[in-house]
Amino acid sequence: MSVYEPEALxxxxxxxxxxxxxxxxxxxxITCGSVDDGKSTLIGRLLYDSKMIFEDQLAxxxxxxxxxxxxxxxxxxxxxxxxxxxxxxxxxxxxxxxRFFTTEKRKFIVADTxxxxxYTRNMVTGASTADLAVILVDARKGVLTQTxxxxxxxxxxxxxxxxxxxxxxxxxxxxxxTYDKIVADYAAFAASIGIAGFTPMxxxxxxxxxxxxxxxxxxxxxxxxxIGHLESVELDVAADQAKPFRLPVQWVNRPNQDFRxxxxxxxxxxxxxxxxxxxxxxxxxxxxxxxVTFDGDLDAAVAGQSVTLTLADxxxxxxxxxxxxxxxxxxxxxxxxxxxxxxxxEPMLPGRPYWLKxxxxxxTANVQAPKYQVNVNxxxxxxxxxxxxxxxxxxxxxxxxxxxxxxxxxxxxxxGFILIDKLTNATVAAGLxxxxxxxxxxxxxxxxxxxxxxHARLKNQSPAVLWFTGLSGxxxxxxANRVEKKLLRMNRHTFLLDGDNVRxxxxxxxxxxxxxxxxxxxxxxxxxxxxxxxxxxxLTAFISPFRAEREMVRQMMAPGEFFEIFIxxxxxxAEQRDVKGLYKKARSGTLKNFTGIDSPYEPPENxxxxxxxxxxxxxxxxxxxxxxxxxxx
Amino acid sequence: xxxELTHLRRLEAESIQIFREVVAETENPVMLYSVGKDSAVMxxxxxxxxxxxxxxxxxxxxxxxxxxxxxxxxxxRMAKESGMQLLVHQNPDALAxxxxxxxxxxxxxxxxxxxxxxxxxxxYGFDAAFGGARRDEEKSRAKERIFSFRSANHRWDPxxxxxxxxxxxxxxxxxxxxxxxxxxxxxTELDIWQYIHLENxxxxxxxxxxxxxxxxxxxxxxxxxxxxFRLKPGExxxxxxIRFRTLGCYPLTGxxxxxxxxxxxxxxxxxxxxxxxxxxxxxxxxxAASMEKKKQEGYF
Numbered sequence: 001m002s003v004y005e006p007e008a009l010x011x012x013x014x015x016x017x018x019x020x021x022x023x024x025x026x027x028x029x030i031t032c033g034s035v036d037d038g039k040s041t042l043i044g045r046l047l048y049d050s051k052m053i054f055e056d057q058l059a060x061x062x063x064x065x066x067x068x069x070x071x072x073x074x075x076x077x078x079x080x081x082x083x084x085x086x087x088x089x090x091x092x093x094x095x096x097x098x099r100f101f102t103t104e105k106r107k108f109i110v111a112d113t114x115x116x117x118x119y120t121r122n123m124v125t126g127a128s129t130a131d132l133a134v135i136l137v138d139a140r141k142g143v144l145t146q147t148x149x150x151x152x153x154x155x156x157x158x159x160x161x162x163x164x165x166x167x168x169x170x171x172x173x174x175x176x177x178t179y180d181k182i183v184a185d186y187a188a189f190a191a192s193i194g195i196a197g198f199t200p201m202x203x204x205x206x207x208x209x210x211x212x213x214x215x216x217x218x219x220x221x222x223x224x225x226x227i228g229h230l231e232s233v234e235l236d237v238a239a240d241q242a243k244p245f246r247l248p249v250q251w252v253n254r255p256n257q258d259f260r261x262x263x264x265x266x267x268x269x270x271x272x273x274x275x276x277x278x279x280x281x282x283x284x285x286x287x288x289x290x291x292v293t294f295d296g297d298l299d300a301a302v303a304g305q306s307v308t309l310t311l312a313d314x315x316x317x318x319x320x321x322x323x324x325x326x327x328x329x330x331x332x333x334x335x336x337x338x339x340x341x342x343x344x345x346e347p348m349l350p351g352r353p354y355w356l357k358x359x360x361x362x363x364t365a366n367v368q369a370p371k372y373q374v375n376v377n378x379x380x381x382x383x384x385x386x387x388x389x390x391x392x393x394x395x396x397x398x399x400x401x402x403x404x405x406x407x408x409x410x411x412x413x414x415x416g417f418i419l420i421d422k423l424t425n426a427t428v429a430a431g432l433x434x435x436x437x438x439x440x441x442x443x444x445x446x447x448x449x450x451x452x453x454x455h456a457r458l459k460n461q462s463p464a465v466l467w468f469t470g471l472s473g474x475x476x477x478x479x480a481n482r483v484e485k486k487l488l489r490m491n492r493h494t495f496l497l498d499g500d501n502v503r504x505x506x507x508x509x510x511x512x513x514x515x516x517x518x519x520x521x522x523x524x525x526x527x528x529x530x531x532x533x534x535x536x537x538x539l540t541a542f543i544s545p546f547r548a549e550r551e552m553v554r555q556m557m558a559p560g561e562f563f564e565i566f567i568x569x570x571x572x573x574a575e576q577r578d579v580k581g582l583y584k585k586a587r588s589g590t591l592k593n594f595t596g597i598d599s600p601y602e603p604p605e606n607x608x609x610x611x612x613x614x615x616x617x618x619x620x621x622x623x624x625x626x627x628x629x630x631x632x633x
Numbered sequence: 634x635x636x637e638l639t640h641l642r643r644l645e646a647e648s649i650q651i652f653r654e655v656v657a658e659t660e661n662p663v664m665l666y667s668v669g670k671d672s673a674v675m676x677x678x679x680x681x682x683x684x685x686x687x688x689x690x691x692x693x694x695x696x697x698x699x700x701x702x703x704x705x706x707x708x709x710r711m712a713k714e715s716g717m718q719l720l721v722h723q724n725p726d727a728l729a730x731x732x733x734x735x736x737x738x739x740x741x742x743x744x745x746x747x748x749x750x751x752x753x754x755x756x757y758g759f760d761a762a763f764g765g766a767r768r769d770e771e772k773s774r775a776k777e778r779i780f781s782f783r784s785a786n787h788r789w790d791p792x793x794x795x796x797x798x799x800x801x802x803x804x805x806x807x808x809x810x811x812x813x814x815x816x817x818x819x820x821t822e823l824d825i826w827q828y829i830h831l832e833n834x835x836x837x838x839x840x841x842x843x844x845x846x847x848x849x850x851x852x853x854x855x856x857x858x859x860x861x862f863r864l865k866p867g868e869x870x871x872x873x874x875i876r877f878r879t880l881g882c883y884p885l886t887g888x889x890x891x892x893x894x895x896x897x898x899x900x901x902x903x904x905x906x907x908x909x910x911x912x913x914x915x916x917x918x919x920x921a922a923s924m925e926k927k928k929q930e931g932y933f
Contacts (some may be wrong), residue, residue, distance in 0.1 A: 010901055010904045010905055014897045014898065014900060014901040015897055017901075017904075018827065018830060018897060018900065021823075021827060022639060022641065022827060022831055023639055024639060024640045025637065025638070025639065025640060026638075026639075026640035026643045026644070095776070095794075095796055096776065097775040097776040098768050098775055098776070098818075098819065099775060100768070100769045100819070100821045102821070102823065106640070107640040107821075107824070109819060112775075121796065122796075124798070125796045125797065125798055128798040128799045129798075129799060129800075237635050237637065237638075238635040241635045241636065242635075250650070250653040250654060250657055251653045251656060251657045253683065253685070253686050254686070255685055255686035255687070259685060261685075263653055263682075263683075264650075264653070265646060265649075265650045265800065270636075292684070292685065293681070293684065294680060294681040294684040295681075300636065302635065302636045302638070304638055304643060304646055305638065305642070305646050306645070306646040306647075306649035306650050306653070306682070308684070319657050343796055355805065357801055357803065358801075360654075360657070412799055413799065413800065416798065416799045416801070417801070418798060418801050418803060420803050420805055425803070425805035425806055425807060426793075426795060426803075427795040427796055427798075427803045430796070430798045
């Protein structure tokens with residue numbers, strides 16, 4: 001690792017320098033430690049070593065060092081960033097100060113939090129945007145209560161990269177055994193709170209050992225320097241872009257009647273024109289038409305980019321909605337368990353309505369009394385009736401309408417929220433969603449009542465859904481009818497949900513647009529699910545053209561109870577049969593949105609059973625389905 | 634295959650997110666447009682944020698009548714080019730009293746800028762104003778929030794600032810309160826220059842070195858931009874190759890001697906230079922007039 005010496009390149013070839021610096025990445029990190037750990041000295045050193053200090057500042061620094069510094073005639077780097085005493089006198093709230101420096105590989109934003117009272121609130125704020133945390137430990141003191149507290153908070157806020165900087169190594173004679181013991185102590189603690197890994201290093205912020213340059217005093221240390229590590233640590237870019245797509249809609253862009261764009265910053269995943277998306281919480285689906293930017297349309301956009309999407313359909317979508325991957329949407333719920341960090345002098349009032357802001361959604365929320373409070377020094381759970389300033393607790397909360405969310409562990413943007421006092425408008429708390437309560441409540445509720453197992457036992461059968469999918473006229477209803485008759489003869493309790501019949505009643509309000517087709521399948525899925533709860537073997541005969549909805553229905557059912565049966569009839573054959581005369585109408589244009597003609601059909605990729613109707617008779621097909629149901633295939 | 638976002642793209646995305654959040658959650662926003670390089674970047678980002686629509690807010694120039702002529706030219710050109718509405722406010726009181734930087738010292742800034750800004754915000758009823766301040770400009774700004782709240786009489790209450798977590802901004806405010814929003818808080822001077830270079834953003838030519846008529850006073854090189862400049866007895870304008878690192882009222886803004894006539898040369902000089910940006914502004918040298926105090930009084 002070499003010292004960063006940009007001057008030569010700047011002076012020699014500014015264009016090459018600019019080119020190099022336009023391709024840097026950005027790393028945001030937080031430094032954790034109290035005054036005595038040498039945090040300010042370390043940050044000052046980083047700024048100094050990366051040549052981010054101008055001569056006039058340096059002159060002032062040298063003068064101040066001699067006047068008020070704590071390092072004798074040497075430069076007191078802490079003075080570069082401190083100046084906090086004066087601010088305290090002026091009564092200015094100090095929570096987080098942001099410092100900036102750059103090397104040839106990365107730009108860094110350092111969140112610096114003063115390490116005294118208010119520490120929890122400040123550190124949580126700084127950690128909320130950090131990719132990495134530098135935990136400073138004084139080599140003379142080892143792992144202290146505050147080290148554990150800092151680590152717990154960093155871990156709580158989802159920081160995946162931790163650096164254990166054992167500082168002031170110069171004051172312990174660069175002793176390897178001292179260092180090894182601290183690292184071992186810390187490793188034991190880290191494992192106990194679920195920290196998967198960390199990068200330890202012996203440094204001296206004051207002397208500069210292993211900060212920018214490898215130290216001659218620690219030949220036993222083979223790892224990277226602090227800057228070397230900060231420059232090279234792998235960010236979670238690829239993982240974030242591989243997540244399912246999420247765009248919280250910030251603003252609807254409507255410059256004229258012909259353009260309607262949905263603007264926001266992508267919270268996760270990747271999006272491309274042609275991608276199927278679902279609008280949450282409504283559940284309507286559409287397709288991405290364009291990714292519009294000032295610099296031209298994009299072929300793809302990824303997490304962290306601010307974009308504007310247009311959709312193929314005129315679907316309802318406004319601020320607060322989330323546009324998500326249709327095949328893997330996020331959850332929608334109105335009751336949650338969450339960790340809450342209280343940040344206001346006024347304690348939390350369980351039951352009082354607060355504004356809750358999550359992503360671009362603003363709702364009213366009620367927080368229940370905490371289940372427990374966490375002692376941030378010992379990680380013990382304490383009983384608590386409320387939460388005071390800087391307290392962290394776990395509580396249930398409910399919102400006045402459903403919100404789209406993800407657990408905080410999966411997404412900071414869709415799992416982190418703030419609470420706002422409705423009277424003072426102050427931000428009073430930060431929260432991290434764990435999970436929605438609905439599912440766990442249902443299981444509990446059913447267990448007390450006549451259970452689905454009881455229903456099934458009474459009928460002496462296992463409930464199941466036989467889901468027939470295929471083009472119109474493929475033979476779904478014909479085969480399903482034969483299967484049901486056979487099952488009846490076997491004393492099975494069944495029910496056949498047929499597409500046409502359902503559209504005469506339950507779904508008579510739905511048409512054949514993509515959105516309506518999705519809703520059609522969703523409702524049928526819910527009905528089929530209720531019927532399996534009642535112990536029935538359900539047969540459904542619906543075109544169900546989209547993979548995403550068939551997958552959605554599969555997810556609704558108990559494991560092993562859903563069978564996707566693909567009635568595979570080539571379009572030409574189905575059209576030739578045209579039992580209901582619909583293909584003729586579709587071809588003549590009098591029938592719109594007809595699957596296979598002007599509306600797509602997405603064949604199953606891995607159906608539980610595929611029936612090629614050009615090769616088997618309806619009766620043979622029915623036999624195959626029976627075998628599938630009884631596990632004889 | 635993942636797409637690597639550079640630091641400039643991430644800063645850009647963050648700024649755009651802030652612009653959109655303000656437009657979505659406030660009633661009557663405005664952008665303070667001072668015609669400097671930070672304003673130029675801010676305006677460019679605003680145009681990106683709302684494309685293909687125009688930014689749904691006007692530009693407000695709180696004018697002192699003492700800006701460089703080249704600034705007025707670029708201001709009018711950019712307003713025209715962007716199609717955005719340009720509001721120019723000159724404090725009528727300062728105008729009537731003939732307040733100028735030669736006779737009135739600190740009062741000049743106070744009346745034209747601080748009071749002028751308050752007047753304009755009140756006159757149009759703006760409840761949110763975008764400003765181009767950056768956290769790297771000086772130590773006291775490092776802890777500034779991106780959203781800064783002002784009381785109905787424009788006072789800043791430093792004891793009551795809201796924590797800013799994740800990308801969540803609490804924009805709730807009482808009637809009469811307003812917000813100053815700084816979308817380029819996390820940009821450094823180098824980022825600004827690189828972005829101007831990368832995106833080809835028009836800036837005032839005064840940032841580039843050229844032969845200009847100057848006088849030297851109190852260690853500052855001042856440009857004689859028009860015949861209102863009062864020459865002291867015996868003082869004669871001298872042609873020097875100069876440029877400006879920061880732009881304000883021309884009689885108060887110090888130039889640096891330079892031959893950097895292109896953007897890369899300017900950046901090169903900036904990187905190799907040894908004095909920090911705000912040194913060129915007379916305002917910061919005012920005895921103990923800390924930024925903090927000015928902010929509490931309503932200075933942007």
